Amino acid sequence: MTQALRAEELTSQPGSVVRSAPSHGAQRNKRGRRLGPAPRIPYTLAIGPALLLALWALSSWAGWLDARVLSKPWIVAVTTHDLLAAGRLQAHLVTSAQRAFLGLSLGISVGTLLALFSGLTRIGEVLMDGPVQIKRAIPTLALIPLLILWFGIGEPMKVLTIALSAMIPVYMHTHAGLRAIDTRYVELAETVHLTRWEFVRKVALPGALPGFLMGVRFAVTAAWLSLVVVEQINATSGVGYMMSLARSYGQTEVILVGLVVYGLFGLVTDTSVRLLERRALTWRRTLSS
Amino acid sequence: MASHALELTRTPSTAVRVHGLVREHGSRRVLDNVDLEIQAGEFVALLGQSGSGKSTLLRAIAELDYEVRGSGELHASKNRSVVFQDARLLPWARVIDNVILGVRSPGARALGEAALAEVGLAGRERAWPIELSGGEQQRVALARSLVRAPDLLLADEPFGALDFLTRLRMHELLRELCERHRPAVLLVTHDVDEAIQLADRVLVLVAGRIAVDQQITLPTPRSHRDRQFLEYRELLLGSLGVFPAEARARSIESSQPQRNQP
Numbered sequence: 001m002t003q004a005l006r007a008e009e010l011t012s013q014p015g016s017v018v019r020s021a022p023s024h025g026a027q028r029n030k031r032g033r034r035l036g037p038a039p040r041i042p043y044t045l046a047i048g049p050a051l052l053l054a055l056w057a058l059s060s061w062a063g064w065l066d067a068r069v070l071s072k073p074w075i076v077a078v079t080t081h082d083l084l085a086a087g088r089l090q091a092h093l094v095t096s097a098q099r100a101f102l103g104l105s106l107g108i109s110v111g112t113l114l115a116l117f118s119g120l121t122r123i124g125e126v127l128m129d130g131p132v133q134i135k136r137a138i139p140t141l142a143l144i145p146l147l148i149l150w151f152g153i154g155e156p157m158k159v160l161t162i163a164l165s166a167m168i169p170v171y172m173h174t175h176a177g178l179r180a181i182d183t184r185y186v187e188l189a190e191t192v193h194l195t196r197w198e199f200v201r202k203v204a205l206p207g208a209l210p211g212f213l214m215g216v217r218f219a220v221t222a223a224w225l226s227l228v229v230v231e232q233i234n235a236t237s238g239v240g241y242m243m244s245l246a247r248s249y250g251q252t253e254v255i256l257v258g259l260v261v262y263g264l265f266g267l268v269t270d271t272s273v274r275l276l277e278r279r280a281l282t283w284r285r286t287l288s289s
Numbered sequence: 290m291a292s293h294a295l296e297l298t299r300t301p302s303t304a305v306r307v308h309g310l311v312r313e314h315g316s317r318r319v320l321d322n323v324d325l326e327i328q329a330g331e332f333v334a335l336l337g338q339s340g341s342g343k344s345t346l347l348r349a350i351a352e353l354d355y356e357v358r359g360s361g362e363l364h365a366s367k368n369r370s371v372v373f374q375d376a377r378l379l380p381w382a383r384v385i386d387n388v389i390l391g392v393r394s395p396g397a398r399a400l401g402e403a404a405l406a407e408v409g410l411a412g413r414e415r416a417w418p419i420e421l422s423g424g425e426q427q428r429v430a431l432a433r434s435l436v437r438a439p440d441l442l443l444a445d446e447p448f449g450a451l452d453f454l455t456r457l458r459m460h461e462l463l464r465e466l467c468e469r470h471r472p473a474v475l476l477v478t479h480d481v482d483e484a485i486q487l488a489d490r491v492l493v494l495v496a497g498r499i500a501v502d503q504q505i506t507l508p509t510p511r512s513h514r515d516r517q518f519l520e521y522r523e524l525l526l527g528s529l530g531v532f533p534a535e536a537r538a539r540s541i542e543s544s545q546p547q548r549n550q551p
Contacts, residue, residue, distance in 0.1 A: 184377055187353060191371040192391035192433075202390065206381040283381045283417045 103162025111170030119178030140165035169218035177211020304473030310361035321497035334484035337494035369441035376426035424455035
């Protein structure tokens, strides 16, 4: 008896909750689904990057990596510190974040409005769906020459490019979400005599919300991509400008700082959209939760 | 429209009046000159094999049959609600919001809570539909119908997707609710026992026509072992194309399982 107890103490991890476990069911639940994904490993997202970082540090320290190819990680850290101390990094960062935020907001708003217009009315579908599909077929970045001719090389061109590329995924997924609403719910709405507006508010919009949020996630990715491109052509400020300047001077460590900043931008926005998704879609139970 | 209102005021005790109703899917005549009257407060069960047109008739009365060709006279109480085979709850709305969907009166919330309490789901107002069992979801659907205080309840195989035990409990609940609120009911089902158990009157639809119109005069609570219950069942099964002798043989077989052969 005491031996069995000790064995259990040994196998159970410190900090993990060990129930007195008379009920087999409570323990079995921990195992999770047989055909679903296995239980989560803590810090799943952090382990891979940490290993890569360790590998990078090791190869720099051992001298396997030429500093012109990839700077030493501690040099990058020092450079980051210097750039922050001089206030240059913050200035570039604010400019870039502003462009991205403006472009993204504009793109998401316009994309949503167009999707609602074309998803909820036949007239809207006739007027909007074709043009948007054509726009989708043309890569936004290919429009840059035209946008430069129209708006010059200033901020409006940059914000518009980002907005145009963010608009498409929001439109596509929101529109698909609206179209995919089950006709059974439409029938239900009719039997309880919902007005058109009530139907839009209580059935169509919440039904299309998962699609909209997925569109926003794609839009965020698209916006960062466009930001990188517009900041490397004809820019005089922003993280991308800082990086292309560093390229001309051969400062690999500054380029790396820029990459880390872009990465953090992407990570923060994606996480916030995912949090938003979790808050807004609590009614769904999926395999990933 | 005016004559319709006039007729309804002349006979206020009629919840449904159908005359010469024809409905066609493609070239197939699904309903063939159906005449039907349902009085206020009357519980009518509609039996039929699959494809006999019983859902078509219900959907016609519910005015859900767009793009179906047809003709005939149809008057049904405007204050009606429908219960579908699937509970058809909006997954993104909490239980209470599903119940009061489309109810615009100021005390809607309180009404919804009362209706939920009536179907035995008090305290589950804030739950999401996905958190409920199939039987509970169907009870929410019943509450959603109740809260509108309908004169006419149209139910299209509402218990078809439920397991046997849950179905028995739902029968009990539905009969209680109907006795309390007295709507006229049209219950479409393929379960003969369910029909006899619940209804005042059972109709059998065969090839788009009402072949049997049988009043059920059994005291409640109704027992499957009642002699008259068995007679009704034999009659109804017969009209559905199941031969009475065969039915009897089958019921004896099922009541004496696993007897060894001599």
